[in-house]
Amino acid sequence: MKTASSLTTSAKVIINKESKSILELPIQEQLNLFKRFGVLLFRDFGVDYDKMKEFAEQFSSKFVLDKDRPIVDSRNKFVTLVDPGMHYVSPHCENANSPFRPDVIWFCCGVPAAQSGETLFWDGVRVWEQLGEELRELFITRKIKFLQKFPPADWKRFLGVGSTIADVKRMLNDISGLSYKINQDQSVSIEYVCSAVVKTKYGHQNAFANSLIAEYKNPRGNVTFEDGSSIASTVINQINQVMNSCTEVISWQPGDLVMIDNSRFLHGRRSFSDRNRRIYSLLSYLK
Template structure:
């Protein structure tokens, strides 16, 4: 069996390239795990993979697949499988972020699959949250050490029922409790959600600090819902600094058909460049690794 491994430019992305037309299921699991622990993001390229084989491969290395209940975007379910979702609900850029960091229970690992690449643009962007932390100015680090982020969202009854995939208020209350989210139910059955979290977290091994959160896309797409926990504003200067760092350390992944991307969602931020055509079809699975890391 022949494969080639390399890193993309000077980034942390480890690319595993099929040179001998082998099945992706024949890859050495322990070697994949070792690469993943070291790099945090792996790109599998040149393998003959369809949607079913993508699911089979990801099942080998993952557990606890979840649906997208409570997610920020509208995502299309693929082939009736609630754990296989399209990420093409709109075409504009999405800034670097950790997946679902507007709630307590996040997927620890992400899988992306390129069912069909865009004609142009639409690259997925990634960067290392450890490196991001190291690039932040001392004053901004101090600010984040003193103040947590607060997401405050008002949602109509119709919209929360769609978002949380239930019309049962008791189930909604249970989900909010599990996610350490404060829920207020209004007279018209609309709701107010408040969630507080740090912008910087310790790595799972405890040796590093990691900048990973949903700050940048929230300030980009819905700026009014995000402030510091004391209700003070996150200044334009801070957001500018973070966006400057993001562009400096971002790696762009130009999709090829059947590419698979494996991401550590406790360390690696991801995003997307804008695109214009209707060809781009990228799927995601949200889960935990079946191995310790």
């Protein structure tokens, strides 16, 4: 095994030079690298989505299912394809618009796009440092609020097919920063207030690691300051300028596996036109 720094990304690249199975790698050693770097790229291990799940199980206490992503097969119900469509995906942390943010995002590459389609990521610590004093003061002093509405099909996918409104209430009751309403059609409207600045899981550093940009651009989403006032487009533009200067790239090869710290790094993707692209994803909490 060999570790290396990629020319295009600050991710730690772990290259298989000894024809090993990824399952032979020392778990604690990989976890230590993950804590240090936050993004690990495992290359030449020939990982498919079954092997991704098996490898992730060594680190994970629990898997969660994204409500919008298609499940690959019934044997691995937590393994999904990445976001549907071929469009550009804005910087975001997974489920950061809710209190159910997982610790790790796992991606593996079945088939890379013939052109473009790279996964992008941003170091939230670096973004925070480069935002400038005025913006940092703004987001230290003012929280943001995400508003979402989940039809029954969505919350049943998250909680399980046989779940009920009583299960929804048990899950949502007494969560700090969250209020909710059960609608007549059994959809659930949620308001979630949080800081755009989070403390990283490892190192306890300030990170601008959130879903603000993605939800601001999402026609289905709604994000405001805590008091309901709009976030000015000039603020969003300034954040985007910093994001653009901090963009890093994962150029996929078949069999690649990537492990991303969801408390520190935002991720997204470049648009593409190749319908054969297959990138699989998995969300988990660490042990």
